Structure formats: C-alpha cells, structure tokens
Amino acid sequence: MAQATIGDSEFDRDTAVTPRPDHQGGPGVFDAHLSQGWTILRAVNGGYLLATAARALGQVLPHPDPFTITAHYLTPSGPGPAVIRTDVIRTGRTMSTGQARLLQTDSAGHEVERLRVTASYGDLDGLPDDVRTSAKPFAIPPYERCLGRADGPDVASASPFSSGSTEITERLDIRLDPETARWALGAPSGRGEIRAWFGLADGRDADPLSLLLAVDALPPTAFDLGLGGWVPTVELTVHVRQRPAPGPLRIAVSTRNLAGGFLEEDGEVWDSEDRLVAQSRQLARVLLP
Amino acid sequence: MAQATIGDSEFDRDTAVTPRPDHQGGPGVFDAHLSQGWTILRAVNGGYLLATAARALGQVLPHPDPFTITAHYLTPSGPGPAVIRTDVIRTGRTMSTGQARLLQTDSAGHEVERLRVTASYGDLDGLPDDVRTSAKPFAIPPYERCLGRADGPDVASASPFSSGSTEITERLDIRLDPETARWALGAPSGRGEIRAWFGLADGRDADPLSLLLAVDALPPTAFDLGLGGWVPTVELTVHVRQRPAPGPLRIAVSTRNLAGGFLEEDGEVWDSEDRLVAQSRQLARVLLP
Numbered sequence: 001m002a003q004a005t006i007g008d009s010e011f012d013r014d015t016a017v018t019p020r021p022d023h024q025g026g027p028g029v030f031d032a033h034l035s036q037g038w039t040i041l042r043a044v045n046g047g048y049l050l051a052t053a054a055r056a057l058g059q060v061l062p063h064p065d066p067f068t069i070t071a072h073y074l075t076p077s078g079p080g081p082a083v084i085r086t087d088v089i090r091t092g093r094t095m096s097t098g099q100a101r102l103l104q105t106d107s108a109g110h111e112v113e114r115l116r117v118t119a120s121y122g123d124l125d126g127l128p129d130d131v132r133t134s135a136k137p138f139a140i141p142p143y144e145r146c147l148g149r150a151d152g153p154d155v156a157s158a159s160p161f162s163s164g165s166t167e168i169t170e171r172l173d174i175r176l177d178p179e180t181a182r183w184a185l186g187a188p189s190g191r192g193e194i195r196a197w198f199g200l201a202d203g204r205d206a207d208p209l210s211l212l213l214a215v216d217a218l219p220p221t222a223f224d225l226g227l228g229g230w231v232p233t234v235e236l237t238v239h240v241r242q243r244p245a246p247g248p249l250r251i252a253v254s255t256r257n258l259a260g261g262f263l264e265e266d267g268e269v270w271d272s273e274d275r276l277v278a279q280s281r282q283l284a285r286v287l288l289p
Numbered sequence: 290m291a292q293a294t295i296g297d298s299e300f301d302r303d304t305a306v307t308p309r310p311d312h313q314g315g316p317g318v319f320d321a322h323l324s325q326g327w328t329i330l331r332a333v334n335g336g337y338l339l340a341t342a343a344r345a346l347g348q349v350l351p352h353p354d355p356f357t358i359t360a361h362y363l364t365p366s367g368p369g370p371a372v373i374r375t376d377v378i379r380t381g382r383t384m385s386t387g388q389a390r391l392l393q394t395d396s397a398g399h400e401v402e403r404l405r406v407t408a409s410y411g412d413l414d415g416l417p418d419d420v421r422t423s424a425k426p427f428a429i430p431p432y433e434r435c436l437g438r439a440d441g442p443d444v445a446s447a448s449p450f451s452s453g454s455t456e457i458t459e460r461l462d463i464r465l466d467p468e469t470a471r472w473a474l475g476a477p478s479g480r481g482e483i484r485a486w487f488g489l490a491d492g493r494d495a496d497p498l499s500l501l502l503a504v505d506a507l508p509p510t511a512f513d514l515g516l517g518g519w520v521p522t523v524e525l526t527v528h529v530r531q532r533p534a535p536g537p538l539r540i541a542v543s544t545r546n547l548a549g550g551f552l553e554e555d556g557e558v559w560d561s562e563d564r565l566v567a568q569s570r571q572l573a574r575v576l577l578p
Contacts, residue, residue, distance in 0.1 A: 067523065068523060070359040072357075072408075074378065074386060089363065089402065090364070090402065097361050097405065116386065116407060118359065118361055120524060120572075124549075127550055130548065130549065130550070132548065133545065133546045133547060133548050134480070134481060134545050191423070234384070234409055235357040235526075237570065239572050241548055241553075256422065256423050257422045258419075259416075259419065259420040259421065260416030264528055276545075279553055279570075281528075283356065283528050
C-alpha cells in the first residue's frame with residue numbers, strides 16, 4: 001500500500017464535511033458522516049470529533065489553523081450522519097474566532113447536540129520564527145523498542161479498549177513506552193503518565209487537524225493509576241503551536257490531580273524536529289466499573 | 290475596616306449581574322457594570338470579566354459551580370455597562386453546560402462582543418471525598434517574607450502595571466516570592482515562573498468565582514523571561530476542582546512554550562489546606578513594545 005498523504009487518507013476522508021447550500025440551511029452548515037473506524041467500544045473518539053468540527057470551522061473562518069480550540073462533550077456520539085452548525089464570532093487581521101455545534105438526530109427525529117466547540121484560528125505559516133521554548137522533549141525509548149499492537153496480547157488484551165469494537169486501534173500506529181505500559185501487565189506505575197510514539201496507520205503525516213486527534217488517542221492515564229473503567233471527557237482544549245514536521249510524533253499525557261471523581265489530563269506533542277507542536281488539557285470524569 | 294465576606298465584598302458588588310425581565314430581552318440576559326476598580330492600565334482584567342460572566346451562568350444553570358470554563362477574549366473591554374447574554378446548552382443530573390456572551394455598546398450604538406464563554410457547571414459540594422492528587426504544593430517562602438505593594442518601589446515601580454491606572458493592585462493582596470520577583474529589579478530569572486500568595490485586599494475569602502480572578506491576576510510570566518510589553522489573553526480555561534478553604538491562596542503560574550509570538554501560561558492554585566483547588570491554562574500573545 002502506498003503511503004497516504006495529507007488530503008488523501010482515511011483521516012481526511014472520515015473528517016470530510018460537505019457545506020449545505022443556502023436553500024438547505026447554509027451557509028455555515030455542514031454534513032458529516034462519523035465513521036465507525038474511529039470508535040472505541042461504541043463511542044466515537046473525542047479527538048476525531050473535534051477534528052471534524054475543526055475542519056468545518058476552517059471552512060467558515062478566514063484563517064486556516066486552530067490555534068486554540070475547546071470542546072465540551074455533551075452527549076455520546078455514535079457512528080453515522082452528523083450536522084455541524086457553525087457561527088463566525090469575530091474576524092480579525094491575524095486571528096478569527098468561531099463556534100461549531102456538532103449534532104446528530106435521535107430516534108425520535110430530534111437534533112441532539114453532541115459537542116460544542118469554540119476556537120480561535122490563525123495562520124501557523126504566518127508566525128514569526130522566534131522559538132524560546134524552555135520545555136525539553138521528554139525521554140522515550142526509540143520507536144522500535146516501544147510496544148505496539150503487533151507486540152502480542154500483553155498490551156492489547158489487558159486494555160478495556162480491546163473488548164468490543166475497537167476499530168480506532170487499527171487506524172493508529174501507537175507505540176507505548178514500555179515503562180508506561182505496565183498497567184497492561186497488571187502492574188500500573190501509579191504515576192499517571194502515558195508516553196508513546198504516534199502516527200496514523202496509513203502513514204499520513206501529521207497536520208494541525210490530526211494533532212487534535214492525537215492528543216485524545218492514547219490509553220487513559222487512569223490506567224497507569226490502576227483504575228479501570230471509563231473516563232469520558234467533559235472538556236478538551238488544544239493549543240496548536242506549530243505545523244508538525246513529517247514523521248512520527250511523540251506524545252506524553254499525564255495527570256496529577258485525581259479528586260472528587262474527576263481528573264485532568266495534560267498532553268504535549270513533539271514533532272520529529274523536537275518542537276513542541278501542541279499542548280492539550282482535558283477534564284474527564286472517572287467512572288469506576 | 291471589618292473583614293469582607295463572601296457575598297458582601299468589593300468583588301461581589303463589582304461582579305453583580307441583574308437579570309432583565311422578559312419584556313426587556315430576558316430571560317437569560319443580564320446587565321452588569323464593569324468596574325474601574327479591576328483595570329490594569331486601561332484594560333479590564335480578564336479574570337474579573339470571566340468571573341462576571343460565570344456569575345450570570347450560575348444563575349441560568351441548575352448547578353452552582355464552574356467545573357471547567359473557557360473564555361475567548363475578542364475585543365478589549367472598558368469600564369462601564371455591559372450586557373451578558375446566556376444560553377443553556379444542556380442540563381444533566383450532575384452537570385450542565387452553558388454559554389455566555391459579554392457585550393458592550395460602542396460609540397456608534399452597536400453591541401460589540403468582548404468575550405465568549407463556554408462552561409460546564411456542577412456542584413462542588415456534591416463530589417465524593419476521594420483525593421488521590423499526586424501533585425504536591427510548590428515551595429514558597431512564608432507570606433511575611435514575600436513582597437507586596439508595601440515593600441516599596443522595587444516591585445511596584447518596575448512593573449508595567451505601575452504606570453497609568455492600575456486600580457486592580459489596590460484590590461488584591463499579592464505577595465510575590467522574591468525569587469520570582471527579580472524581574473522587578475531588572476534581573477529576571479529567565480525561567481518564566483511567578484509564584485505568589487494571593488488574597489483579596491478587603492479580606493474576603495476565596496470561592497469558585499474568585500478563583501477565576503486569581504488565575505489571571507499575577508504579573509505575566511513573560512516578565513520573568515525578561516520580556517516587557519503587553520501579553521493579551523487569547524483564551525483562558527480554568528478547572529475549579531474543590532471549594533477553597535478560608536485563608537490565603539498560593540498561586541504558581543509558569544510558561545514553557547514561548548514561540549511564534551505566543552505563549553501558554555499554566556496556573557495552579559492551592560488553598561490553605563494544601564489542596565489543589567484550581568488549574569488554569571491560557572494562550573496569550575506576546576506584543577513586544
């Protein structure tokens with residue numbers, strides 16, 4: 001199989017949004033089809049949903065790239081048709097702000113909102129070159145020494161992701177740092193951190209939209225705390241800071257504040273040129289089994 | 290002067306919102322008056338604006354406390370009248386989500402949106418007691434050994450905040466860790482961190498709303514990097530995780546990714562009982578003088 005490219009890949013096809021003409025509710029209204037391919041158990045992955053909404057916003061705002069984007073997850077999405085209703089909040093010279101609502105029709109024929117997104121967009125290619133980032137890339141063993149799906153049942157079978165439909169795992173090339181995969185062997189570190197190499201399985205390189213997927217694609221940090229169960233996202237914010245260079249990404253996600261049935265997850269994404277290309281934070285509920 | 294209390298203080302009076310009756314645009318529409326007392330130079334403090342919008346949301350949502358709240362700052366606010374238009378997005382059993390738009394009328398009589406807020410609310414008092422937070426409180430010298438406004442011109446006069454109208458400094462009791470105040474002496478550490486004790490000058494204790502002010506009230510971390518100028522917030526997200534105990538707060542704000550004319554600022558707020566009560570992150574522009 002030839003390597004997929006940005007614009008011609010599973011991810012691009014599955015995040016496609018089609019503008020409705022004016023007489024059908026447009027402009028600013030888009031049809032999308034949430035693909036079964038990005039589900040974990042029955043739920044559609046939150047990062048994939050965010051990327052799909054972001055793609056619609058990119059079509060109505062005068063700037064191409066999400067600089068900071070926030071989603072509140074309201075109700076669980078399922079595979080199938082969805083509508084994205086966008087509003088332009090403000091347009092400026094260097095940045096613009098918009099809102100997107102992603103909705104699905106329930107069995108009674110009512111539109112139900114799945115997520116509400118607010119974002120400020122700009123042009124990553126128009127930023128000055130200054131980089132004074134003090135953060136250093138985190139340590140992780142080479143890709144070849146990290147653990148992927150092909151490494152047998154150890155990682156895959158112990159994960160709640162492996163029961164039921166887990167089609168997203170076939171679309172991702174995630175290689176976990178063995179040190180942060182011990183939960184899969186029943187020996188979580190208790191530190192609440194997951195580190196991994198990340199790519200799309202079809203070889204498509206990363207871009208700002210796929211970064212939105214990447215930050216929500218690793219196993220939950222709760223696993224590394226020894227907690228099973230479901231950790232649904234309440235709110236996810238992503239800052240995209242640079243256009244990622246080609247090649248695999250390195251992602252570290254960690255939590256340091258598990259209390260009252262909620263936890264935060266902080267993510268950082270480094271590209272192959274050692275640049276901190278995205279930072280994320282989410283608030284999630286911890287629903288114990 | 291007697292110590293102010295939650296509900297009867299400068300902060301409470303200045304964040305008051307008055308619902309408009311139905312025949313004047315209600316329900317869900319509130320009048321507010323942005324006070325000169327929370328300005329830095331000519332700008333109204335972003336945390337104060339967020340708290341005011343949050344107060345309106347607390348009146349329309351069935352849950353009292355902002356668990357996660359995000360504001361996009363669209364145009365600069367000025368002291369004077371403002372309107373807050375709220376929408377309930379979803380109400381659930383344990384959480385609800387809403388949106389607020391804060392607007393002011395320009396000289397031509399048009400409403401201009403200042404900030405757009407999306408938030409999910411819950412009830413902090415209804416959370417289970419489990420706390421497995423792994424984060425530890427950061428180190429800071431005792432309150433008495435930190436530097437406040439009374440410590441002379443060193444800290445105050447070197448700050449851009451000290452020129453022009455800086456009324457907010459009179460409402461806050463901020464004591465900077467001397468180690469993170471060296472920028473005021475012309476010797477920034479270069480680390481990009483500010484640590485401080487934080488209280489309201491009239492002695493009012495902290496609550497979830499004043500936490501929204503607190504995370505945006507310290508001098509910018511850019512000062513500690515040796516950068517002057519203005520650092521306007523693009524987007525600010527705050528997670529409120531516990532109701533703060535009475536007594537002063539400790540706040541640390543740091544940045545580790547200054548690039549392309551933007552930086553992130555991560556804040557953490559600890560209460561007098563050593564609990565991590567709030568976490569914040571903002572994306573800000575760095576406008577050099």
